[in-house]
Structures are given as structure tokens and as C-alpha cells.
Amino acid sequence: MSGLPVADRTVVRxxxxxxxxxxRRAVVVMLVLHSAAAVAGLATPWLLGRIVDQVAAGAGxxxxxxxxxxxxxxxxxxGLLTRYAQYAGHRFGERAVARLREGFVARTLDLPISVVERAGTGELATRSSVDVTTVGSTVRDVVPVMVIASAQxxxxxxxxxxLHPLLGLVALTGLPSIVAVTRWYLRRARPAYLAEGAATAELTEALTTTAEGARTVEALRLGADRIAYGRQxxxxxxxxxxxxxxxxxxxFPVVExxxxxxxxxxxxxxxxxxxxDMVTLGEVVAAALYLQQAIEPLDRLLQWMEQAQRGLxxxxRVLGVGQQAEPAAAPVTAGTPRPRGPGTVRSGRLVVRDARFSYADGHDVLHGIDLDVRPGERLAIVGPSGAGKSTLARLLAGIDAPREGVVSLDGRPVTDLPPAERRRRIALxxxxxxxxxxxLRDNLAFAAPEASDEQMRAALVAVSADWYADLPDGLDTQLGDGARELGAADAQQLALARLVLADPHTLILDEATAALDPTTARRTERALAAVVTGRTVIAIxxxxxxxxxxxxxxxLEDGRITELGSHDELVHAGGAYAALWNSWHG
Structure with a gap:
């Protein structure tokens, strides 16, 4: 189901x-404390053996x-050493889990959007929650336990x-069966737990999609089908x-x-x-006590080994997300040219040659698209629903790659551009x-972390976000659940303000003002028209x-460009566009 890989043993190791x-410093401290605790624990059986020998010898x-x-x-x-050893181990585990979570978020954000969509909500949700939590508990709880158990x-x-080398050799008689069953278990545990993780992700995906589409399920009476699918x-x-x-x-029975x-x-x-007379009674007692004492760490080691396999x-699965991500672009430094302000035409010739595209079912949605978008041009793509307009927008933005043909920016395939560079140059x-x-400041800073408050306010004004003036704390107003919630139109204007701040040279607007009422949409489009001067604008x-x-x-009709020209040219031609225009104006 998912397009996300799973890391192999070498990568995990x-x-x-x-x-x-x-x-490493925390690891050394943890190992020293655990080792010291284990040494302290060795004294009790030896001292008990000494007591037996002393009593047998008639000591007072x-x-x-x-x-x-x-x-x-x-x-x-x-007890004291064990307590501080576990404390050090948990601190190390929490820091390691924090780094793991941060790395996972960074790798996830580097994923191409098309990969995220193919993977599905359930797969990413499971890896980011269940799998990360499992790894966290393994690092925080299992690793310290296994370290101290191994040392003990x-x-x-x-x-x-x-005590006596012969007693030591005899004490190893239980190890062959333990080693044999452990090797048997480890060979089978990894694929079994990977399959369990994949099945859990599929279940999460089924529940998530059913919940998100609850209204559709109810309207089309698909409840029985979704229940059957969930049961599967x-x-x-x-x-x-x-x-x-x-x-x-x-x-576990063989081990026990x-x-x-x-x-x-x-x-x-x-x-x-x-x-x-080769050993004393106290030495035999001490050896038996040592073996009895070994049961507890050995039991913990083998029990937690099962959790360790689940954690591995x-x-x-967590590391596999990073193997799908494309390489990140070089960071922007002080000497790297930044996008210039509106009014200046910048490079960025977007060319489509014989592009064909199909989704998973193999049926072509686009058929041999040829298009040359000149820098600074405003191009509108129109056509009936299902003609492939949004699909073409995704190809132009580099989200999807054509099955055949090429979509290039300044002669370079768009999908070959590093994600960070592509996002700086093209915005969908x-x-x-x-x-x-x-x-509100946080929401705008996603597009331009270095933007000043004045630039943020100017971006809001540029998209006619009049509601900003009514916010009680201005840019510091809290947004989202539990705070001020924006309506669909206001949220869309916020998205357009981010676009202004991002300042790419090519803008692809796919129903970007669809959530606005006609009056607000027209006003926003006029404001954007002034802002996007000098940029390439492709509007669905x-x-x-x-x-x-x-x-x-x-x-665009049936996945093909059937007409291309200015508004006046196409109206005079009397073709499909003229019919759409006449229908639009009644």
C-alpha cells in the first residue's frame, strides 16, 4: 500500500x-554506574558463602x-548505584528520543508531496506516532535494562x-538451549514485527479515511462496505x-x-x-546463589529482547522515511541572491514537451501536452471539470513527474530540482x-522566516485581508484550535499572504480564491495582480x-490543449473558449 521503504539492518545499526x-559521555556514565551496581550486587552471595564457611569452622x-x-x-x-544508573539511562533515552523525533520531522518535511499522498495518512501517522513511541520506549527503557542485565x-x-573453574563450566550447561532458541527467534522476529507494523498502518489508514469521509459514507450508504473493509x-x-x-x-517456555x-x-x-575437598561448602552455596541471582537479569534480558525486536x-520504519526523501538544497547564505521584489521580470522559462501522465490505474489523464510559459507571463488554464487542469498544475509545480515527456525550468527537469530550491522558485x-x-506571525513566518513585521503586514494588506485590523493582538494573536479560528475565506487569504512573502518567480494558482465570495475574490485577485507583476503566473x-x-x-479538454491564445483571439475564433465565455456571461 505505502510507497515508503523500510531501512535495512545496516542503516539501523x-x-x-x-x-x-x-x-557518548552520558553512555559512559551510564555504563560505569550499571557496572558498579552489578559489582556491588556480587558481594552478597560471596559474603553468604563466607558466613557458611565461618559457621562450619566454628567461628564466633x-x-x-x-x-x-x-x-x-x-x-x-x-540500590543507590542502580537508582542513579537508571536515572542516567532515562536521561540519555529522553535526549535520544528527542533527537529521533526532530530527525523524523525533518525527514518527513523533505518528502515530496506526491510520496506523502501515495503513502497515505495511516502510514505516516503510524510511523510518526506508534513507531516513534515504540523506539522511544526501547531507547529509554529497554536499552538500560539490557545493558545492566548483560553487565550483571x-x-x-x-x-x-x-570460585572454581569447574563450577564455572558446569554453570554454562543451560546456555546452549537458550542460545539455540534465541537464534531461532531472532531470525523470525524482524519480518514478523515489520508485517505487524504494516498491518497496523493499513488499519489506521482505513479508520482515518472512513472518519474523514463520514459524510460521504453516510450519503452514499457505504457504511456496510467500510465496516467490511475495516474488519479485513x-x-x-x-x-x-x-x-x-x-x-x-x-x-519463553524453552528459556524458562x-x-x-x-x-x-x-x-x-x-x-x-x-x-x-576440591571446594568448600561455602563456595558451592555461593555458586548456586550466583546462578539463582542470574535468573532475574537473564529473564529481564530475554523478555526485553522481544521488545527490542519490536523497537528495531x-x-x-522510522528511518525508512529518510530513504525516500530527495536531497536537500544547499542553504541560502549571505552571498546567495534572494528573490527580488515585484516589478522585475526574473528568469524561469517553464517548458512542457509531450507530457503524458497517468495515476495508479494506468489510464492517461494528460495526453501529449506541449506548453511554453514565458517569464513574466500570466497564463490562464481553463476547461471543463475533469479535463486535467489540476493534474497539469501539479506537473508544472514538480509535485508529480510525467510518465513520458518532460517539464523543465530553464532547461532542467523540474522534478530534478532539490525540494528547497523548487519551493523557492515555484509555488503552488x-x-x-x-x-x-x-x-499569526508564526503562520506567516513559515513562508519567510526572515520577514519583518512590516513585511508581514504589507503581505496581508496586499491580499485584502481586512480582518487583520480587528485582531486584538495584531500579529501576536493566537490562531487555531482553542484560540481564534479563521473562516475559510480568511484562511485562504492567509495562505495567499504566505505566497506574497515566499516571493517565488512562478506562481501556480489552482482555485486559489475558490473559498472567497465573488466580491472578496475579485478584490483579492486585483490586489494580487499588483503584487505578482514581474512574476510568472499560471492560474487554473x-x-x-x-x-x-x-x-x-x-x-484543456480531455487531457489535451485544444486552444491557446489571448482572450480576444479565442473569443473571435469561436471555439470552445468562446462557448465558455458566452455561457459565463449568459
């Missing part, structure tokens, strides 16, 4: 190492009391070897989760059964060595718009007065 490298109560005090001190030290296990088995998506999620559960139902074996073998073999699969404004939660014209004011008019 490199990115994980990058998260560690960027905060004073010696036993000293050892008992030492046990208390080691328990206290272990290494030290515990090392301590058994120090739920069924797939259920099947994928059953698959991961099946893996866990094999993995492997815990008791080494303790029993150590006690039996320890008794054999004790009969031959989510990390691969549709009737779809968004008011972000924040101040639904009100033919826009075509009347243009330098040339292109008539």
Missing part, C-alpha cells in the same frame, strides 16, 4: 550507533556479625569461575499479532525451562567436588489550506474573469 556517539558471632554488616552495606550500595550476567558468571484490516492485524505471539510462545538445569547440575557436581522493527497554491496552531481559472485578464489562455 549505523543510526543506533549514531544516537550513542552523539551522547562477632565474625558472622561483621559479614552480615558487610552484606547490608553491599545491598545499600547496590558477565560479572555473575565470572564470579562463579573465580483488523483481521490482518490479528493474524500478524498471532504470528508474533506464536514466536513468543516457543521462545533452561533456568533450573544449571543450578541442579552445580549442586550435584559441587557435592562431588566437596567430597574430594519500528526504528527501521490550492483551495486547500491550513492554519497552524500559533500566532474557474471564474473566466481571471482568463480575461491573462496574457494567454490555454483551453
Amino acid at each position: 549505523r543510526a543506533a550507533l549514531g544516537l550513542i556517539a552523539v551522547d 558471632a562477632a565474625a558472622v556479625d561483621r559479614l552480615a554488616l558487610a552484606i547490608g552495606a553491599s545491598v545499600l550500595a547496590h 550476567l558477565s560479572l555473575l558468571f565470572g564470579a562463579i569461575f573465580l 484490516r483488523i483481521g490482518r492485524v490479528w493474524a500478524t499479532r498471532r504470528a508474533t505471539l506464536a514466536l513468543r510462545s516457543v521462545f 525451562a533452561s533456568y533450573a538445569l544449571p543450578i541442579a547440575v552445580v549442586l550435584l557436581f559441587g557435592g562431588f567436588l566437596l567430597d574430594r 522493527a519500528s526504528f527501521a 497554491v490550492t483551495q486547500e489550506h491550513h492554519v497552524f496552531i500559533g500566532t 481559472a474557474h471564474r473566466l474573469n481571471t482568463a480575461h485578464d491573462a496574457d494567454r489562455v490555454a483551453v
Whole structure:
């Protein structure tokens, strides 16, 4: 369903190492504290073994009391060190998650719009919420647990070897079955969790599209169809989760059964060595206690390994977003020419040659389009609904690439331009718009972060946004949910003001004033006409007065340009445009 890839193991490993490298000091502190906590935890079994040997040797109560005090001190030290180790681990995890979220947002914003549309709302929503949250909990909770568990296990088995090498070898008898089942599990876990993530994204997409189109569903009585489709998506999620559960139902029982074996073998073999005076009773007791103590970190390590596999699969999906993004353009520096103000014709010859385009179904929407838009020209594209006007606008803006042919800007294919450069040079404004939660200044600064308050006010005046004068706090007025909400017409004017501030040399207006009433739309179009002087303007014209004011008019019918010329020329020609004009004027 989605056009978004999934990162491979090499990319995931490199990115994980990058998260560690960027905060290596915190990682070192975390490892030192966890290691110290594990060492402190080793003292208790050894001291208990010493007590057994002391009692067997007939030592007095004073010696036993000293050892008992030492046990208390080691328990206290272990608790304090563990507490600060977990604190350091959580701080590292939160910083890593913050960097991950910021990187994900940056990669998502670099995605071409066409990729976002093909991916669907559910895919991006799942990756930005469920997957990022899963990775966050893995970094914040799982990694510290696995680090300390690994350190504890290494030290515990090392301590058994120090007691007696033969006891250390016997203590490893449970590892072969654990290693074997773990390898079996890891080979199957990644694809299983990736499939579960994809199924969850499809379910999210189904629920989102059904909710967004609720009125259409109700009007066309599609409720039963949408319910059936939702049940299919739920069924797939259920099947994928059953698959991961099946893996866990094999993995954990085998592991649990492997815990008791080494303790029993150590006690039996320890008794054999004790009969031959090769070990003391205290050493056998200490070895058994070390193995008993190892169950808890080993259990945590293996249990969290399941969560780690889920986290790695989510990390691969999060990183996959960046593999789809196009390379970013070089940043604008002080020596980089900025777009000049209105009134000056700038370069930017937009040429379309034999462009053909089809959507996913393979049916061509545009058929052999040829068009040469001169710098500074005002071109209107008119035609009946479904003729392909908006599709042509998307090709001109570089959102989609033609199936055949080329759309070029100054001789370079538009889709080959880095996204940042393309957005600086060509702007597409549709009737779809968004008011972000924040101040009016924040909403305008998206188009031009360096714009002054005076420039922002001038942009609002340029598009006849008279409502600005009534705002209680001017540019500092809060907009969006829970604050002042703009009507459709006001929000559209805000979008046009952003366009003025962005100052591209080519403007593509696709129903840009459709949300405005005729009087306001006409006033806004006149204001824009003064602002866009010297720029190339391509307008998808639904009100033919826009075509009347243009330098040339292109008539699009059934995906083909059938007429091209000035308003007067086409009216005198008596063709399709003349019929539209006469119909418009009754």
C-alpha cells in the first residue's frame, strides 16, 4: 500500500550507533554506574558463602556479625548505584528520543508531496506516532535494562569461575538451549514485527479515511462496505499479532525451562567436588546463589529482547522515511541572491514537451501536452471539470513527474530540482489550506522566516485581508484550535499572504480564491495582480474573469490543449473558449 521503504539492518545499526556517539559521555556514565551496581550486587552471595564457611569452622558471632554488616552495606550500595544508573539511562533515552523525533520531522518535511499522498495518512501517522513511541520506549527503557542485565550476567558468571573453574563450566550447561532458541527467534522476529507494523498502518489508514469521509459514507450508504473493509484490516492485524505471539510462545517456555538445569547440575557436581575437598561448602552455596541471582537479569534480558525486536522493527520504519526523501538544497547564505521584489521580470522559462501522465490505474489523464510559459507571463488554464487542469498544475509545480515527456525550468527537469530550491522558485497554491496552531506571525513566518513585521503586514494588506485590523493582538494573536479560528475565506487569504512573502518567480494558482465570495475574490485577485507583476503566473481559472485578464489562455479538454491564445483571439475564433465565455456571461 505505502510507497515508503523500510531501512535495512545496516542503516539501523549505523543510526543506533549514531544516537550513542552523539551522547557518548552520558553512555559512559551510564555504563560505569550499571557496572558498579552489578559489582556491588556480587558481594552478597560471596559474603553468604563466607558466613557458611565461618559457621562450619566454628567461628564466633562477632565474625558472622561483621559479614552480615558487610552484606547490608553491599545491598545499600547496590540500590543507590542502580537508582542513579537508571536515572542516567532515562536521561540519555529522553535526549535520544528527542533527537529521533526532530530527525523524523525533518525527514518527513523533505518528502515530496506526491510520496506523502501515495503513502497515505495511516502510514505516516503510524510511523510518526506508534513507531516513534515504540523506539522511544526501547531507547529509554529497554536499552538500560539490557545493558545492566548483560553487565550483571558477565560479572555473575565470572564470579562463579573465580570460585572454581569447574563450577564455572558446569554453570554454562543451560546456555546452549537458550542460545539455540534465541537464534531461532531472532531470525523470525524482524519480518514478523515489520508485517505487524504494516498491518497496523493499513488499519489506521482505513479508520482515518472512513472518519474523514463520514459524510460521504453516510450519503452514499457505504457504511456496510467500510465496516467490511475495516474488519479485513483488523483481521490482518490479528493474524500478524498471532504470528508474533506464536514466536513468543516457543521462545519463553524453552528459556524458562533452561533456568533450573544449571543450578541442579552445580549442586550435584559441587557435592562431588566437596567430597574430594576440591571446594568448600561455602563456595558451592555461593555458586548456586550466583546462578539463582542470574535468573532475574537473564529473564529481564530475554523478555526485553522481544521488545527490542519490536523497537528495531519500528526504528527501521522510522528511518525508512529518510530513504525516500530527495536531497536537500544547499542553504541560502549571505552571498546567495534572494528573490527580488515585484516589478522585475526574473528568469524561469517553464517548458512542457509531450507530457503524458497517468495515476495508479494506468489510464492517461494528460495526453501529449506541449506548453511554453514565458517569464513574466500570466497564463490562464481553463476547461471543463475533469479535463486535467489540476493534474497539469501539479506537473508544472514538480509535485508529480510525467510518465513520458518532460517539464523543465530553464532547461532542467523540474522534478530534478532539490525540494528547497523548487519551493523557492515555484509555488503552488490550492483551495486547500491550513492554519497552524500559533500566532499569526508564526503562520506567516513559515513562508519567510526572515520577514519583518512590516513585511508581514504589507503581505496581508496586499491580499485584502481586512480582518487583520480587528485582531486584538495584531500579529501576536493566537490562531487555531482553542484560540481564534479563521473562516475559510480568511484562511485562504492567509495562505495567499504566505505566497506574497515566499516571493517565488512562478506562481501556480489552482482555485486559489475558490473559498472567497465573488466580491472578496475579485478584490483579492486585483490586489494580487499588483503584487505578482514581474512574476510568472499560471492560474487554473474557474471564474473566466481571471482568463480575461491573462496574457494567454490555454483551453484543456480531455487531457489535451485544444486552444491557446489571448482572450480576444479565442473569443473571435469561436471555439470552445468562446462557448465558455458566452455561457459565463449568459
